[in-house]
Amino acid sequence: MSQSAPGAPRTFPLSELKPGAGAVVARIEFEGLQRRRLLDLGIVPGTAIRAELDSPMGDPRAYLVRGALIALRNAQAARIVMTEETD
Amino acid sequence: MTVNEHTQIPLSHGSACATCPAAHLQRVGIDTSNADYVVALAGNPNTGKSTVFNALTGLRQHTGNWPGKTVTRMEGMFRYGDKAYKLVDLPGTYSLLATSEDEEVARDFILFGQPHVTVVVVDATRLERNLNLALQVLEITDRAVVCLNLMDEARRHGLDIDHRRLARELGVPVVPTAARQGEGIMDLVATIADVAASRYARHPHRLLLKDPHLVRAVSDLASDLQKMYPGLPNARWVALRLMDNDPRMVEAVRSGELADLIAAQSGQMGGPGALELASA
Numbered sequence: 001m002s003q004s005a006p007g008a009p010r011t012f013p014l015s016e017l018k019p020g021a022g023a024v025v026a027r028i029e030f031e032g033l034q035r036r037r038l039l040d041l042g043i044v045p046g047t048a049i050r051a052e053l054d055s056p057m058g059d060p061r062a063y064l065v066r067g068a069l070i071a072l073r074n075a076q077a078a079r080i081v082m083t084e085e086t087d
Numbered sequence: 088m089t090v091n092e093h094t095q096i097p098l099s100h101g102s103a104c105a106t107c108p109a110a111h112l113q114r115v116g117i118d119t120s121n122a123d124y125v126v127a128l129a130g131n132p133n134t135g136k137s138t139v140f141n142a143l144t145g146l147r148q149h150t151g152n153w154p155g156k157t158v159t160r161m162e163g164m165f166r167y168g169d170k171a172y173k174l175v176d177l178p179g180t181y182s183l184l185a186t187s188e189d190e191e192v193a194r195d196f197i198l199f200g201q202p203h204v205t206v207v208v209v210d211a212t213r214l215e216r217n218l219n220l221a222l223q224v225l226e227i228t229d230r231a232v233v234c235l236n237l238m239d240e241a242r243r244h245g246l247d248i249d250h251r252r253l254a255r256e257l258g259v260p261v262v263p264t265a266a267r268q269g270e271g272i273m274d275l276v277a278t279i280a281d282v283a284a285s286r287y288a289r290h291p292h293r294l295l296l297k298d299p300h301l302v303r304a305v306s307d308l309a310s311d312l313q314k315m316y317p318g319l320p321n322a323r324w325v326a327l328r329l330m331d332n333d334p335r336m337v338e339a340v341r342s343g344e345l346a347d348l349i350a351a352q353s354g355q356m357g358g359p360g361a362l363e364l365a366s367a
Contacts, residue, residue: 032332033185040182042216066216 009084014049014063015077022050023082030079042066043080122164122173124283127196129224130208131217132179135236138266139208140176143276154351158192167276172283175202183223184328186335197227199348201320203283206275208234211241211248211263221257225291227324231259232278239265258290294327304330316345 011026025047028038042065043049052069053062060071072080130136140148144163153160161176177196178189197205207224209217214235221233235250254261260278264271281287296302308329309322319325325345328336339345 033334036182036184040185040219042219067213068216 011081011083013078014072014080014082015074017049017051017082019051019054022048022085024048024085026081026083028080038080041070042068048085049082121171123170124172124203125200126172126174126279126283127177127200127202127205128174128208129177129193129197129205129220130179131181131210131220134179134208134210134217135266136176136179136208139206139234139236139264139275140174142266142269142272144174153192156188156192158188165276167280170280170283172279181220183220183227184333191335194227195348197224198320198324203230204279205231206234206279207231208236211235211237212244212246214248222292225257225259226293227321229259229289229291230282231291232275232282233257233259233261234275235261235263236266238263238270239268257292260287312340316349318349319345
């Protein structure tokens, strides 16, 4: 779980993850059903995600989540906060 | 339908030994009245749920629609021992908590229809992803069996799954199957029969609420719900959904629709009367 203590790891939105790069979910800035939907897709704090494919227009993008490719709109991915992979 | 008309289909695989109970499984086809037990079949899409359904019921099925929905409803029957089981195929979903029509149908049937057994078909090669639905089902009902399907693919991928430990941790039986090959289907049937007849001690894995204020709030809300809606099957679960601000549940409680759901689903259990049949 992420803390915002001093010296906490840098965070950035999932939408800014470079193709082929990986990071870990720190928190999800959605509530209600949109949050539920993402949790059901396996996107929970601590989940490792890799940016896999770009669509021709760059939106949506496909991410590898727990063994499945999942397409997310950039508007959604912008509100999934990631942190660099540790250990 | 009389007993004579029941088709008896030899299993295509692995039923050669004389002690196999395969001969006791009779697929009854489309007659849906006079079932002793109702069994719901849940699972993620692409887990081989339909293959499991076909393996249990044979090819003749009863297709209709869920009342008031555009979602297809499939039913079939099988006979095992001296009992008849009606199998209801629920739509394939990843969750029971979002708002698609499919998820609503599946959730309403498990919660209000109170099937004697709910079988959750999971993909053995994508267990982590599939257990989300299994755990959500266990929050609603303790009369569940996990069907660990696609074991043939799991073996091909070199996966070895400790299904006994999984059963211990989930608190419900776990049966490995490869439904395409007929593998494990007889074990599944026998386990369904055990759970239906309450021959299995059930301790389903449930969300552990630690905060005393939350525990108190849930139990207060649950007892209020029970007073408002006598016969509500799992008031704790509905209370948790309300506290999660699930708009569908909030609306169902506010409008009194919950009472209709309880009545409608328990009425549907009896027979084909409540089914809206497809014109075919």
